[in-house]
Amino acid sequence: MDEKSLYLKTKRKKVAVIAIMAAAVVVLAFICWFVGSSGMSLNEGLKALFGRGTVNNMRIIWNIRLPRVLAALIAGAGLSVSGLIMQTALNNSMASPSTLGVSNAAVFGANLSIIAFAGGFLSTGNNVNSYTVGANPYATSTMAFLFAVLSILLILGLCRIRTFSPNVVVLAGIAMGSVWTAGTTILQFYATDVGLSAAVIWNFGDLGRATYRTDLIMFAVVALGSLYFMLMSWRYNALLSGDATAKTLGINVGRLRFFSLLIASMITAVCVSFLGVIGFVGIICPHIVKKLMGQDHRYATPASMLSGSLLLLLADTLSRSIGSGSALPVGAITTLLGAPFFVSIIFSKRGASNAEG
Numbered sequence: 001m002d003e004k005s006l007y008l009k010t011k012r013k014k015v016a017v018i019a020i021m022a023a024a025v026v027v028l029a030f031i032c033w034f035v036g037s038s039g040m041s042l043n044e045g046l047k048a049l050f051g052r053g054t055v056n057n058m059r060i061i062w063n064i065r066l067p068r069v070l071a072a073l074i075a076g077a078g079l080s081v082s083g084l085i086m087q088t089a090l091n092n093s094m095a096s097p098s099t100l101g102v103s104n105a106a107v108f109g110a111n112l113s114i115i116a117f118a119g120g121f122l123s124t125g126n127n128v129n130s131y132t133v134g135a136n137p138y139a140t141s142t143m144a145f146l147f148a149v150l151s152i153l154l155i156l157g158l159c160r161i162r163t164f165s166p167n168v169v170v171l172a173g174i175a176m177g178s179v180w181t182a183g184t185t186i187l188q189f190y191a192t193d194v195g196l197s198a199a200v201i202w203n204f205g206d207l208g209r210a211t212y213r214t215d216l217i218m219f220a221v222v223a224l225g226s227l228y229f230m231l232m233s234w235r236y237n238a239l240l241s242g243d244a245t246a247k248t249l250g251i252n253v254g255r256l257r258f259f260s261l262l263i264a265s266m267i268t269a270v271c272v273s274f275l276g277v278i279g280f281v282g283i284i285c286p287h288i289v290k291k292l293m294g295q296d297h298r299y300a301t302p303a304s305m306l307s308g309s310l311l312l313l314l315a316d317t318l319s320r321s322i323g324s325g326s327a328l329p330v331g332a333i334t335t336l337l338g339a340p341f342f343v344s345i346i347f348s349k350r351g352a353s354n355a356e357g
Contacts, residue, residue, distance in 0.1 A: 013293075014293045014294075014296075014303075015299075017292060017293055017303065018299065018302055018303050018306065021303060021306040021307060021310065024306075024310060025073070025306055025309050025310055025313070028310060028313045028314065028317070029069050029072075029073060029309075029313055031317060032065075032069050032072065032313050032316055033045075033061070033065055033069050034046075034065075035317050035320055035321055036060065036065060036320050036327070037320055037327055038060055040057055040060065044057055045057070045061060048060070048061040048062075049061055064208075067210045067211050067212050067214075067215055068207045068208060068210050068316065069313070069316075070210070070212075070215040070219075071207045071210035071214070071215055071218070071274075071275060072207055072309065072312040072313045072315075072316045072330075073309045073312075073313065074215060074218045074219050074222050074271075074309075075207075075218060075222075075271040075275055075278065075312060076281060076285075076308035076309040076310070076311055076312030076313065077222055077226070077304075077305035077306070077308045077309045078218065078221070078222035078225070078226075078267040078268070078270075078271050078305075078308070079097050079267075079268060079271055079278060079281040079282045079308055079312075080281055080282055080285035080286060080304045080305060080307055080308025080309075080311070081222075081225075081226055081229060081264075081267070081301060081304050081305045081308065082097040082225075082264035082265070082267045082268050082282055083095070083096050083097050083264075083281070083282025083283055083285065083286045083304070084282075084285075084286035084297075084301065084304040085229055085236070085260050085261075085263075085264045086099055086260075086261065086264050086282070087286055088236050088239060088240060088260075088295075088297070089166070089236075089239070089256075089257045089260040089261055089264075090166040090169060090170060090257075090261075091166050091239075092166060093287065093345065094283075094346075095170070096279075096280075096282040096283045097264065097265070097267075097268035097281075097282040098177070098268065098279070098282075099169075099170060099173045100151065100152055100155050100156075100169070100172075100173040100176070100177075100265050101151045101155065101173050101174075101176040101177030101179075101180055102148045102151060102152060102265050102268045102269050102272065103148075103177075103268070103272050103279075104151070104176075104177040104178075104180035104181050104184070105147040105148045105150065105151035105152075105176070105177075105180045106144040106145070106147060106148040106269060106272040106273050106277075107144070107180070107181075107184055107203055107277060108147055108180040108181075108183045108184045108187070109143040109144040109145070109146060109147030109148065109273075110140050110141075110143060110144040110199070110202050110203070110273075111184050111187045111188065111191075111199045111202075112143060112147070112187060113139055113140040113142075113143035113144070114140055114195060114198050114199045114202060115187050115188070115190075115191040115192075115195040115196070115199055117139065117143075118195075140202065141214075141274050142273070144272065144273035145269055145270065145273035147180070148265075148268070148269035148272060148273060149266070149269055151176055151177075151180065152262060152265040152266065154176060155169065155172045155173055155176050156169075156258060156261060156262060158172055159172055160258070164254050164257065164258065166257075169261065187199075188200075202276060203276055203277055204276050204277075204329035204331050204332065205275055205276040205277050205278035205279070205329055205330050205331020205332075205334070206275060206276050206329050206330060206331070207275060207312075207316055207330050208327060209274070209275065210274065210275065214274045217270065217274070218270055218271060218274060221266060221270045222267055222271075225263045225264070225266065225267045226301070226305060228259075228263055229260075229263075229297070229301050230298075230301055230302070232256065232260070232297075233296075233297040233298045233301060234297075234298075235251050235256055236260075236297040237295075237296060237297055237298075238251055239251070239253065239256065239257075240295055268282075276329075276331060277331055278312070278330060278331045278334055279331060279334055279335050280334050280335055280337065280338025280339070280341070280342065281308050281311055281312060281334055281338075282308075283338060283341070283342060283345070284311060284337070284338050284341050284342075285304055285307040285308045285311055286300070286304050287341075287345060288307055289303045289304045289307055311334070311337070312330065312334070315330050315333040315334045315337065316330050316333075318333050319332075319333050
């Protein structure tokens with residue numbers, strides 16, 4: 001078999017894998033739509049889907065479950081592709097969407113909003129009648145997002161001043177993440193029982209808080225960021241061969257790394273600020289994709305997005321299936337699935353060499 005035939009065969013195989021993954025996402029999304037803790041049967045769910053069920057069932061199907069399924073699709077894709085890009089930009093297989101301390105900063109911002117500013121409810125005062133007027137349902141998410149962006153800008157700014165190398169970025173991210181964690185601990189120490197409980201509950205990655213509006217915001221950011229990553233695919237492929245090789249091809253490595261990390265972190269910040277911390281998606285999925293189809297970003301980017309959606313849909317389905325009468329936090333499920341996988345990466349020869357480098 002000549003080189004051209006081999007290339008075409010490999011290309012068809014990769015396209016087939018992506019097509020199968022896309023079909024699996026559609027099937028699992030449909031299954032996830034009709035799985036829940038409400039006790040609704042499949043027949044009742046189908047009736048509600050076409051507007052023939054009870055008002056309560058239609059509300060569950062269209063206003064609770066569908067935004068949740070959409071959030072799983074969008075956030076899973078965003079977190080996974082962010083992990084892939086960070087691993088390539090930093091040349092480190094251990095890199096993840098939280099490498100720049102984005103999740104830690106978002107948690108601090110959310111805790112500050114909940115504990116210090118009552119989560120946007122301060123303006124209601126003691127007048128219950130003013131609840132709908134004074135409450136800001138997006139106060140906590142906004143504060144979480146602002147601090148996540150602040151963390152991104154601080155780290156990337158410091159790295160530009162010092163030396164914008166992968167090792168410096170990782171170390172700066174670890175240091176900044178520790179600062180945000182310490183700040184969160186101090187806030188929680190002085191919190192009331194109610195404030196502490198609310199803050200801890202927010203930290204759980206939970207798709208149940210998704211709405212159509214939050215899904216739309218996440219979709220816009222994830223779609224634009226993913227489009228940028230797709231357009232830069234050949235540059236990432238060059239970067240895989242090393243900075244020197246990329247530079248000989250006319251690529252501004254520093255600029256590419258800066259904007260890649262900035263956009264990947266922005267995607268993470270939006271997802272975390274709305275849904276809470278959902279770990280390991282950005283580590284598990286890119287590794288699986290790279291094992292299946294190699295590191296060519298022309299195929300790895302869409303495949304990572306689909307695998308992230310698959311994983312989060314699976315985790316959400318499990319969270320609603322095993323919870324007796326209530327859905328477990330999806331972040332706990334992804335952590336349970338991801339921890340053994342992460343350990344296997346660390347103890348593999350390739351993972352160990354990357355971790356040391």
